[in-house]
Amino acid sequence: MKKQFNRMKQLANQTVGRAEKTEVLSEDLLQIERRLDTVRSMCHHSHKRLLACFQGQHGTDAERRHKKLPLTALAQNLQEASAQLEESLLGKMLETCGDAENQLALELSQHEVFVEKEIVDPLYGIAEVEIPNIQKQRKQLARLVLDWDSVRARWNQAHKSSGTNFQGLPSKIDTLKEEMDEAGNKVEQCKDQLAADMYNFMAKEGEYGRFFVTLLEAQADYHRKALAVLEKALPEMRAHQDKWAEKPAFGTPLEEHLKRSGREIALPIEACVMLLLETGMKEEGLFRIGAGASKLKKLKAALDCSTSHLDEFYSDPHAVAGALKSYLRELPEPLMTFNLYEEWTQVAR
Structure with missing residues (x-):
């Protein structure tokens, strides 16, 4: 209790400038100390932002994460729909696309687990364990x-008062x-x-930087796969x-x-000519009188x-x-061709 009181008194004197504060750290250590907060903040925010990039559940293995990914749900939906559409073109498309999406989800889950283990967790350790331990020692040193x-x-003060011959002063x-002397020894220790911890932190800065190289390497590998x-x-x-074959x-x-x-004859030409030969040869205004728009649209869709x-x-x-007429009009190249x-x-002249 007395030591704490003396500590508070000394701190108050240093605050108001009546006592000198001893700085025991060298300039290079003070420079390292100033960098600790910046590095810790960087690691903390990088850890937080990387977690926000994950689509899977943090802390789960690759298999469980894969089951919960949105891509996996999409793949399952596509595969279920393909089974209902059987042998149609859309069914085959959905089946192939569903398999691809499921494989992408598997690659993503494995990528996220790797990034979490090799990058996210170490960054958390730096921000929440390593640097705080150094800062805790710095506070302990400040108290000592x-x-x-x-x-x-x-x-x-006792030395100054030694000339007054107070009893028991020596x-x-x-x-x-x-x-x-005891306090000085504790300070030195x-x-x-x-x-040692600060220099060790500086020595490992290259290792910390390697985490971000690993991140880009992992992302490159994931994107390649x-x-x-x-x-x-x-x-x-x-x-x-x-x-x-059933294309428009x-x-x-x-x-x-x-x-x-x-075919040797285009389907719309053959079908329309056959219909006209059967029912339209005596129709007045054929190819001149327009048909109803909805009826024409329905026939074109049926032929397509x-x-x-x-x-x-x-x-x-x-x-x-x-x-x-619409079929001939919509041909990308006229029936008689551009070249001719x-x-x-x-001939027309």
């Missing part, structure tokens, strides 16, 4: 120096000298330990799409449509999906004629 200054001030001076998954899935999906005929190059469908259910259009040859344009205009 304060005790040392206090007993030294009392020893100096023994008091000896006692204070012993206390001062604490300072040596603190200096994710890219490999995508590069494997995309050609497979494109192959499904290229093999799928309207707006598709004639050569591509014929090659894909294995290669349906054979066209019976309802027998009664509306104008819609059939409109679909045929001049020849056709000469």
